[in-house]
Amino acid sequence: MFQLKLPDIGEGIAEGEILKWLVKEGEGVKEEQPLVEVMTDKVNVQIPSPKTGTVAKILAKEGESVKVGQVILEIDSGPDGEPVGPKRASSASSPSTAAFRPSQGQPGAATAAEGVLATPATRKLAREMGVDITKVRGSGSVGRITDDDVKKAAGQGGSITAPAAGHPAGRPNEERVPVRGLRKIVAERMTRSIHTTAQVTHVDEADMTELVLLREAFKGSAEKRGVKLTFLPLMLKAVVPALKEFPYVNASLDEAAGEIVLKKSYNIGIATDTENGLVVPVVKDADKKDVFEIAAEIQQLATKARSGQLTLDDVHGSTFTITNQGSVGGLFATPIINYPESAILGTHKISKRPVVREGKIEVRDVMYLSLSFDHRILDGAYAARFVNKVISVIQDPKLLLAEIL
DSSP states (O other): OOEEEOOOOSOOOEEEEEEEEEEEEOOOEEEOOOOEEEEOOOEEEEEEEOEEEEEEESSSTTTTTETTTTTEEEEETTSSSSOOOOOGGGOOOOOHHHHHHOTOOOOOOOOGGGSOBBBBHHHHHHHHHHHOGOOOOOOOOOBBOOOOHHHHHTTTTTTOOOOOTTSSOOOTTTOOOOOOHHHHHHHHHHOOOOOHSEEEEEEEEEEEEHHHHHHHHHHHHHTTOOOOOOOOHHHHHHHHHHHSSSSSEEEEEEETTTTEEEEESSSEEEEEEEOOEEEOHHHHHHHSSHHHHHHHHHHHHHHHHHHOOOOOOHHSSSSSSEEOOOTTSSSSOOOOOTTTBEEEEEEEEEEEEEEEEETEEEEEEEEEEEEEETTTTTTTTHHHHHHHHHHHHHHHHHHHHHHHH
16 A cells, blocks of 8 residues: 655645645546645645555545645555555545544554644644643634634633534624635735744835836837736836845845845745735846846746746745735735745835926826835835835936846
8 A cells, every 4th residue: 555645845845735636535546647736835736646556545635734744645556556446444544534643653542632633733832832632622624623723722721612513603694714725825924924023114105207108118119029018027127226235135034043144146026916815926037137028927927826837936036025016006005024035025006196396396107115124134224225226226217227128
């Protein structure tokens, strides 16, 4: 019997969520046939079958988080690798508990806690918080206990009172939507960023009039190349010289070593809105590409993001992130840092406003910029100077033109 474990996908990924099983128990499978779709904190991946045989047992349910190295499926390949009939149901453990069995090397007999549906990380959290996990009511799929359940139990004296049988928690006119998939990943990453970094947001405004005119001038050239020239690739090009001049904005903090890591590459993450949640594909080596190349790459990455086709390489290695809310609207927001980066720039709606120039009131195209930064790595004055540099590039046609081409 071959046991398929969640493989080490790379990039420091320690666990994944089972999104969808592509096979059923008792079904024959071929080597390299996709078995399951797994969501990590970066991308969705399909795990292929390493064997030809028959699916004997599926040991992890859809919506369940599993650790790297955890057995998720058993394949009966027979003596010569040929498919054989599925195992009888009595020969394997229940699918609702099999994924949470203690490892073979775990000493001691099974306890009540071992029979609880919870991941090893959640069990560890319960021990650290002094919570008796056998008394916690799980809110996850098939009664799985989540980290939030443990935290709530810790705040209620170590237990959660279950709702009366047949009566779901909450009011009759409420709808409860499970937090899973990309929404769960986004929630975990944003929470980690907020609780790890010392976040401050600096806000300024930029006169975008010259940038608007420049975009109009280059739209035709972009269309001839089959590219749609939006403001985002232009903003990206304006950011690069500022990152070079202020390297602590293009950095991260290595807490274990007690060192600030100044990045010498300029890989810009582009926060992208999808139906399932926020993802951040990366434009690599932005300083070495012209605006048309960047515009084409952003289009390709956005298409892959919205169709769930991003690869690990597409989302790996960002050194700084831009989040653009201009198409949605609003004056400005305070974006959350894409941890472990030191800062993120929010760009917003361009609107016509009265501006005083040389003692006269003119109608200009203006946009707010908001830079959220980690105060452990850089200070407010440094962040303000960085934003001033970005604005100077945007507002000076010669500087901007030099960066675009």
